[in-house]
Amino acid sequence: MSERIRIGIAGYGNLGRGVEAAIGKNPDMTLVGVFTRRDPAQLTPLNPSTDVFSMDDLTAKRDDIDVLILCGGSKDDLPIQGPELAAHFTTVDSFDTHARIPEYFAAMDAPAQASGTTALISVGWDPGLFSINRLYGEALIPEGDTYTFWGRGLSQGHSDAVRRVDGVAAGVQYTLPAEAAIDAVRSGTRPQLSTREKHTRECFVVLEEGADAASVEQAIVTMPHYFADYDTTVHFISAEELARDHQAMPHGGFVIRSGNTSDTAAQVIEYRLALDSNPEFTASVLVTYARAAFRLNKLGQHGAVTVLDVPPAMLSPKSGAELRAELL
Amino acid sequence: MSERIRIGIAGYGNLGRGVEAAIGKNPDMTLVGVFTRRDPAQLTPLNPSTDVFSMDDLTAKRDDIDVLILCGGSKDDLPIQGPELAAHFTTVDSFDTHARIPEYFAAMDAPAQASGTTALISVGWDPGLFSINRLYGEALIPEGDTYTFWGRGLSQGHSDAVRRVDGVAAGVQYTLPAEAAIDAVRSGTRPQLSTREKHTRECFVVLEEGADAASVEQAIVTMPHYFADYDTTVHFISAEELARDHQAMPHGGFVIRSGNTSDTAAQVIEYRLALDSNPEFTASVLVTYARAAFRLNKLGQHGAVTVLDVPPAMLSPKSGAELRAELL
Numbered sequence: 001m002s003e004r005i006r007i008g009i010a011g012y013g014n015l016g017r018g019v020e021a022a023i024g025k026n027p028d029m030t031l032v033g034v035f036t037r038r039d040p041a042q043l044t045p046l047n048p049s050t051d052v053f054s055m056d057d058l059t060a061k062r063d064d065i066d067v068l069i070l071c072g073g074s075k076d077d078l079p080i081q082g083p084e085l086a087a088h089f090t091t092v093d094s095f096d097t098h099a100r101i102p103e104y105f106a107a108m109d110a111p112a113q114a115s116g117t118t119a120l121i122s123v124g125w126d127p128g129l130f131s132i133n134r135l136y137g138e139a140l141i142p143e144g145d146t147y148t149f150w151g152r153g154l155s156q157g158h159s160d161a162v163r164r165v166d167g168v169a170a171g172v173q174y175t176l177p178a179e180a181a182i183d184a185v186r187s188g189t190r191p192q193l194s195t196r197e198k199h200t201r202e203c204f205v206v207l208e209e210g211a212d213a214a215s216v217e218q219a220i221v222t223m224p225h226y227f228a229d230y231d232t233t234v235h236f237i238s239a240e241e242l243a244r245d246h247q248a249m250p251h252g253g254f255v256i257r258s259g260n261t262s263d264t265a266a267q268v269i270e271y272r273l274a275l276d277s278n279p280e281f282t283a284s285v286l287v288t289y290a291r292a293a294f295r296l297n298k299l300g301q302h303g304a305v306t307v308l309d310v311p312p313a314m315l316s317p318k319s320g321a322e323l324r325a326e327l328l
Numbered sequence: 329m330s331e332r333i334r335i336g337i338a339g340y341g342n343l344g345r346g347v348e349a350a351i352g353k354n355p356d357m358t359l360v361g362v363f364t365r366r367d368p369a370q371l372t373p374l375n376p377s378t379d380v381f382s383m384d385d386l387t388a389k390r391d392d393i394d395v396l397i398l399c400g401g402s403k404d405d406l407p408i409q410g411p412e413l414a415a416h417f418t419t420v421d422s423f424d425t426h427a428r429i430p431e432y433f434a435a436m437d438a439p440a441q442a443s444g445t446t447a448l449i450s451v452g453w454d455p456g457l458f459s460i461n462r463l464y465g466e467a468l469i470p471e472g473d474t475y476t477f478w479g480r481g482l483s484q485g486h487s488d489a490v491r492r493v494d495g496v497a498a499g500v501q502y503t504l505p506a507e508a509a510i511d512a513v514r515s516g517t518r519p520q521l522s523t524r525e526k527h528t529r530e531c532f533v534v535l536e537e538g539a540d541a542a543s544v545e546q547a548i549v550t551m552p553h554y555f556a557d558y559d560t561t562v563h564f565i566s567a568e569e570l571a572r573d574h575q576a577m578p579h580g581g582f583v584i585r586s587g588n589t590s591d592t593a594a595q596v597i598e599y600r601l602a603l604d605s606n607p608e609f610t611a612s613v614l615v616t617y618a619r620a621a622f623r624l625n626k627l628g629q630h631g632a633v634t635v636l637d638v639p640p641a642m643l644s645p646k647s648g649a650e651l652r653a654e655l656l
Contacts, residue, residue: 018589021589021590022589025470025471025589026470098656101652101653101656102649102652102653105652122656127656129464129468129597131655131656132640134655135640135641135643135644135651135655136457136640136643138644138655139616139619139640139643139644139645140457140612140613140616140643141609141612142353142354142612143353186602188602188604261346261349261350261353261605261608261609261611261612262349262605262608264604264605265603265604265605265608265609266604267601267602267603267604267605267608267609267612268600268601268602268603269457269599269600269601270598270599270600270601270602271597271598271599271600272596272597272598272599272600273595273596273597273598274514274516274595274596274598275593275595275596276516276592276593276594276595277589277590277592277593277595280589280590280593280595281469281589281593281595283589284468284469284470284589284595285468288467288468291467306651306652306656307640307656308639308640308641308648308651308652308655308656309639309640309641309648310639310640311636311637311638311639312460312463312464312467312635312636312637312638313463313636313637315463315464315467315468316463316466316467317467320636320637321430323463323634323636324429324430324433324634324636325429325430327459327462327463327466327636328426328429328450328455328459328634328635328636
């Protein structure tokens, strides 16, 4: 094997831990270390032999790192950190605020172009793998409709909304795709589906002492933006049940393209993810795309790019000849 | 819109007809004409305004064609035609003899490199879209297993085998994925599956007059390579039923990657096609990839390439900025 790709991790939450684990499953990569804004001495990595450094030491390590994986959040961390770090490193990040991607792309493109680095942005499964499948779907079947369903999965934003309701001590929210809607889409009939028809929502809530269940339920199911447009079920459980049954972070979903190549021929393409751990899978996707970012940079493709710009072959440690013989 | 991509079709069977139809659904393309080894006057294209030329006139039209879509068969046509035409045209073909792809790649690469053309080979769904998903699956989840299932679909090769049996006047064969096997794979348990457990086969046979049904059935279900390793059901039907119920060419299947990112987290990626018309869909895929072949050639990527080398964005008529805003 040629020399291993040297990876740095910037930020160490659920995603950073997942990236640390995923690098261990890719023998052509090596982890230089984790970089944190916290006190490095206070941070315990998954693997005791992983080096932990202060974020302030990053630029000094510039020549030791081929690709820096940015594991900060899309709201507060990446918009600031991303452009600063793209001026020094080839980066991969999971920026996932869909509406702000064009703006973030421009903010990453300028420093990366100026510095000869490559900034591979918005990597993950949505945006990411789902985006790729939306593109393949509409390009391969021009006359058709694309449907995205999410779940069954834990939604962080909706869980936060539930926890802000008066009388709620703790809780989680799962988004569920509606089976009837998926079956209708799979049939090739290209149904028009309302928000309420596509997904349902299920909440597991621990009440504060003395709180009134009926009014908590009413406050949740009528909450605008988050729940009012959906059929929502609220289950009241004990703190023990919450701790026992709802610690995992499953997620997933479907991208379905349904269209016609002629009046009599319906064609359906379905892409589905069923994930036991959303952060571990997202981390695994980031690490795979770090290989592509490294190669794109070596080929002179500088500036911001997205998963839509990455040829599939660049994701694999195998050679073109191996891929043609084994996978084509 | 910039100038349209000028497409030629070499060979006019089911696939060529599908390509002609698919070009009509892509407004950034225009069809120069169909080229045939038959007498052009005897060929009736789908669209009466489509020009039909002799294959002998192809090289004279070299400057009028941006991409030539080769619609010949993998067994007899493409191994000869492909390298000859790649010396003059940027080409897209559906060469699908998996075991001979490396050899065909080399045979196309040499003339294309020498002439500055691009030969995009083995385009379709398997090889093709399924290959891409096998690659994504193993790259994204390195610790795992990949499963490919085919069907429910009409198999040309197995239908031919049925029709060669003594006493068979006509017939078709459908390959069916076994539901129990798919459910087991979807569960994330990574089962080991035998050939017999993965697929079943279903034949619809019209007997010759006086033929013995029991011995025909026995000859089919015990046929080595084709049926002996599968559970096969044989239905005897009338010529009228065959004509009424078995003229369509449906197909499809699944590529499923099942793996673990940690001991406790199973992750499953599923890609599924459900096609009413296999030739129409394959044709639509070829036409989509003609756009990419045109662009790769303009970018100076000469020689043979495969779907694994094509960035998703190159398949879409939309600009990078549009794709990022609408699909990412």
